[in-house]
Amino acid sequence: MSDLLWQKSGVETDQRIMRFLAGDDVVLDREFFLFDIEASKAHVEGLARIDIVTAQESADLVRELEQLGADFRSAAFVLDDRFEDGHSAIEARLIERLGDAGRKVHSGRSRNDQVLVASRLWLKAKLLELSSICAAVANICIYRAGRDVLPMPGYTHLQRAVASSTAMWFAAFAEAFIDNAWRARQALALIDANPLGTAAGYGVNLPLDREYTTRKLGFARMQISPIYAQLSRGKFEMAALDALAAAVLDLRRLAWDLSLFTTAEFAFVRLPAQYTTGSSIMPNKRNPDVIELMRASYASVAAARTEIEQLLSLPSGYQRDLQASKGAIFHGFHRGLDALALLPDLLAKLEWDAPRMRAAIEPSMYATDVAIEAAIAGVPFR
Known part of the structure; x- marks a missing residue:
């Protein structure tokens, strides 16, 4: 599993505990992944409407979310144990592609x-x-x-x-x-x-x-x-x-x-x-x-x-x-x-x-x- 998005500095994680906490999330989230992407697109557009992200950032985020969905359908992107769950995978992908704009996608969400x-x-x-x-x-x-x-x-x-x-x-x-x-x-x-x-x-x-x-x-x-x-x-x-x-x-x-x-x-x-x-x-x-x-x-x-x-x-x-x-x-x-x-x-x-x-x-x-x-x-x- 890659570094956790919620990781706190100075706190060492126990891999056995992390496996228990994650459970079957990565496998199960393959079923829900495309719906999570659709909801994330709506959330990004909603953030743009209240100026948490700019119009350009919103367009970039939506474009990358749509590309992630296409990559998932074609198996170019695989949701596997590199990630804690589907949500973390979405956020990691956006940060990789868009940097700070990707870090904004979680604003107002859990x-x-x-x-x-x-x-x-x-x-x-x-x-x-x-x-x-x-x-x-x-x-x-x-x-x-x-x-x-x-x-x-x-x-x-x-x-x-x-x-x-x-x-x-x-x-x-x-x-x-x-x-x-x-x-x-x-x-x-x-x-x-x-x-x-x-x-x-x-x-x-x-x-x-x-x-x-x-x-x-x-x-x-x-x-x-x-x-x-x-x-x-x-x-x-x-x-x-x-x-x-x-x-x-x-x-x-x-x-x-x-x-x-x-x-x-x-x-x-x-x-x-x-x-x-x-x-x-x-x-x-x-x-x-x-x-x-x-x-x-x-x-x-x-x-x-x-x-x-x-x-x-x-x-x-x-x-x-x-x-x-x-x-x-x-x-x-x-x-x-x-x-x-x-x-x-x-x-x-x-x-x-x-x-x-x-x-x-x-x-x-x-x-x-x-x-x-x-x-x-x-x-x-x-």
Whole structure:
């Protein structure tokens, strides 16, 4: 790790302690790095509006930030253990290229301010992605509900209960994922608040143009209280994970259905070949590994939420404990969205075995219909 930007003269750092303090920040900040650059550009332009940097310095800083983003995308710049974290890497690069102008970029900010706004922007992007995937799943389910109207058994308590259809099955998940898309947008509306300029929870004695940075970064509103900006960290992440969890819970139940329906005992469904794998020991088998890992994905989302919830047993203000929330949201959204992203194609391509499903419908499954018809005719239902 290179010299620390906050290093105090006469104080020797212990590398073991520094590794512990940095944790996985350098690796995790690769995920948030481009959002940190965008927020830094807005901050620089805001500083120019209050004459902390000159117009020329602002133009130079924004140019170098844009170049850093391009270099990061092309891998010409690598965020690695030369740096403590992504924020330090940005500042070091600007100082290297622009000298004293680069040293001004941190005016009116803290590293906590930086991670808070970068992770907030990242969460907004992930919730938009979640809403889009859920809408795609709902659209495919609606399409197939109208196209595929095949009789199949309906189950309660895992027992054959009534006659149902593939249209009813698809329609159920269509409605579920419409709600999931709506819930993602609700979570997005909640967290769409700009924390840039709140520093470490007490603001700074500068007339920062926070209205400008709010517009520039595309936030719907501004977080007013610097202390609340810190209180919202973790709470907003949990709200985003709750929206993700709602969709992944439905994915888990859908995957359970397909796990059962693909067994030889049911044999109602044939999965696309690319969604199965061969057994390493049983050459007769094709295993539904994808839907099994879809089922498992909820565990990662639930674990992420639990990790953040446990971090929040804190007093008000900023605490370093919150650093651990970055890993939680990264792993939760990574596993959850990766699983959901495979679902539209799977639903579009799975095939029903119509004769097998029709053969599974037996006379007793019409008992409820017979009872209802008798009730309409005047026979007491009981």
